[in-house]
Amino acid sequence: MFEATKVGRSVSKEEFKQQRDELRTQLLDAQRQLRETRIPVVVIVAGVEAAGKGEVVNRLNEWLDSRGLQTFAFWNLSDEERERPRYWRFWRTLPARGELAVLFGGWYQAPIEHRFKGLCDDAALDAELNRIVNFERMLIQDGALVVKFWFHLSERDQRRRLKELSRDDRSRWKMLPEKAHFSEHYQLFEHVAERVIRHTDLGIAPWYLIEATDSRYRDLTVGKTLLQAIRARIQQPLPMEPAPAADALNLPDSSSAQITLLDQLDLTRTLEHDEYQTALKRLQAELNELAWTAYKQRRSMVLVFEGADAGGKGGAIRRITAAVDARLYRAIPVAAPTDEEKAHHYLWRFWRHIPRAGQMIIYDRSWYGRVLVERVEGFANDAEWRRAYNEINEFEEQLVEHGAILLKFWLQVSEDEQLRRFEDRAQTPYKQYKITAEDWRNREKWPQYKAAVNEMVARTSTEHAPWSLVEGNDKPFARIKVLQTLCNRLRVALNGEDQFRSLTNRCGDEGMKPAGG
Known part of the structure; x- marks a missing residue:
């Protein structure tokens, strides 16, 4: 899956400058149209360590109008987040209609980390991924555009990049509150990531795999992809919904039901x-x-x-x-x-x-x-x-x-x-x-x-x-x-006799558990 992100594409400084200003103008125009059409946009930014995700998000904040764009990083859970269901922290960050929100890792971050660390098995991961699929489908059916970027580097390029970052005391990477060090087990992380992406790569919410070796190529590709996704969503109505499934409960039609x-x-x-x-x-x-x-x-x-x-x-x-x-x-x-x-x-x-x-x-x-x-x-x-x-x-x-x-x-x-x-x-x-x-x-x-x-x-x-x-x-x-x-x-x-409470820990759930369990 990730071979296409290890080709070695690059963009020269001159070419980057030529394309940058026009792309920025087009993005600002697309953002204006989003406000007029009241389409909310959720941008998920995920990928391997040292791929420059922060640099890309800073670039988007530079190119777009910050008044209609918010950025959220999901680091350590706060006390009030631990005391509520996992998705509470994500619902709070969802953009209003006509605005954009960029989410570092989003709802994917914790499941990937937990599976990587062995805190859940593949079955638990898949169950959580099914929930994510349903969540994204719900947002999209309500009118949202969900754009998901995965930034990737080869193992060799990642080692080189990490070495450069570790030498720079002012690098943003070193200033992060926590670094998971996924790079120490590159193959395992890539394996988990591939499972996650394959499971959640839907036609209505596809993943875009971005080669991150060259920063100029990376940034232009993200900008162009986001622009294309926004334009396509503005020009096209919502995806057609399938007809309601047959009534599994065998309920009579509500308009003709006499005894309720x-x-x-x-x-x-x-x-x-x-x-x-x-x-x-x-x-x-x-x-x-x-x-x-x-x-x-x-x-x-x-x-x-x-x-x-x-x-x-x-x-x-x-x-x-x-x-x-x-x-x-x-x-x-x-x-x-x-x-x-x-x-x-x-x-x-x-x-x-x-x-x-x-x-x-x-x-x-x-x-x-x-x-x-x-x-x-x-x-x-x-x-x-x-x-x-x-x-x-x-x-x-x-x-x-x-x-x-x-x-x-x-x-x-x-x-x-x-x-x-x-x-x-x-x-x-x-x-x-x-x-x-x-x-x-x-x-x-x-x-x-x-x-x-x-x-x-x-x-x-x-x-x-x-x-x-x-x-x-x-x-x-x-x-x-x-x-x-x-x-x-x-x-x-x-009294601990609650038959309705689930005793299964879902992959990615770090919330506070009730006393006695």
Whole structure:
């Protein structure tokens, strides 16, 4: 694979000067077009040691407008990165639409290093590479351009280059915080790199192998390749998506489904006032203890609340927050996305709020808006909401793999009870802020929302992240069921009996593991 990068290509000083200025002008024009077309560009820079990756990135920063370009190096993990899933640090660096981000190593760096050092086997590496393929495909389907450069040198040229760098005390290479010294085992590193590149060299996100022996040839080749990739992406629409696969779950078409999972709920269930008060006091005391235990064990908690409008989400959340120390949780009300959030993949705004170890995050509505309101109201097209099921399942799997305790609640009320609550809100002054014209409009689409919820639960209630369906007509009953479910789940997880938590270390995962495991 790497023989083509050891030919010995070079460019003279005169030729470099002749091409440089024109190339820079063209790159700046392409960058302007990116802003107009709102296409985000992710540039991955990887390769062998001493290939001049830093020099290339500095050159790109010189040639491009730095106001639309950011560069990120993924050196040692910070404490806050260790306490979250591995991809959290990458989601934070993804460029907004119309901008570029250059990532040193990106999501490839840790898997390559871990396999090189023998910290994982080929099977674990391949599993992580499959995740990378899915991640890149997701970004590209959302409109991003992913350009991946691998810089290579022959073993002889690398030794010569390293010798030169070691003699120069001012070389950028010597100033790096850590050097992995892959060059000491050149053949092994090349073998691992070849496996990684072959596995992830896709038509929609190909690798570009760059011969790095001559710096002028290297820099011009990178500039021209990046320019060509940007122009091609601007001129062509997104790659055609395949038609949705056959329904593996054998679900009926959502528009024709008559009986849904929600119809199986017994909405007549109630709880007497005295019984409710006794259970509430007991469960809130238990939840307080469990929250502190999770903090001590450094287990993060992610609670998702979805449900019908006026379904009682707010009341259930308040019974949780009343029991938990305010220093341990954050409640995130999810509304229409801001301009900054619209400039990124829809999962970006949820990744950024993932809690640190020992903390609890409560989402009042969540990423499921993509397959609910965005689907029903037409804010997401058919392809976008259909592929969101797999994207969401992958997201939640990463949370659980890292040790997060994830609970998802759907609170359901009958159509008649929802109408009663709407009218009560409209007539009660201090409740009027809760009812909007949009709520009434959504009510007119009750059958469409009901079908969407049914499909959402069927496709995203997984072993690692099951849904808890809550009968919500009687508020006391619903609140106690939520608290009881939450306490039961925390108790199991914190006692080390969590069957949903993955015990397999993925290649490249250096994150903090929960106490006791």
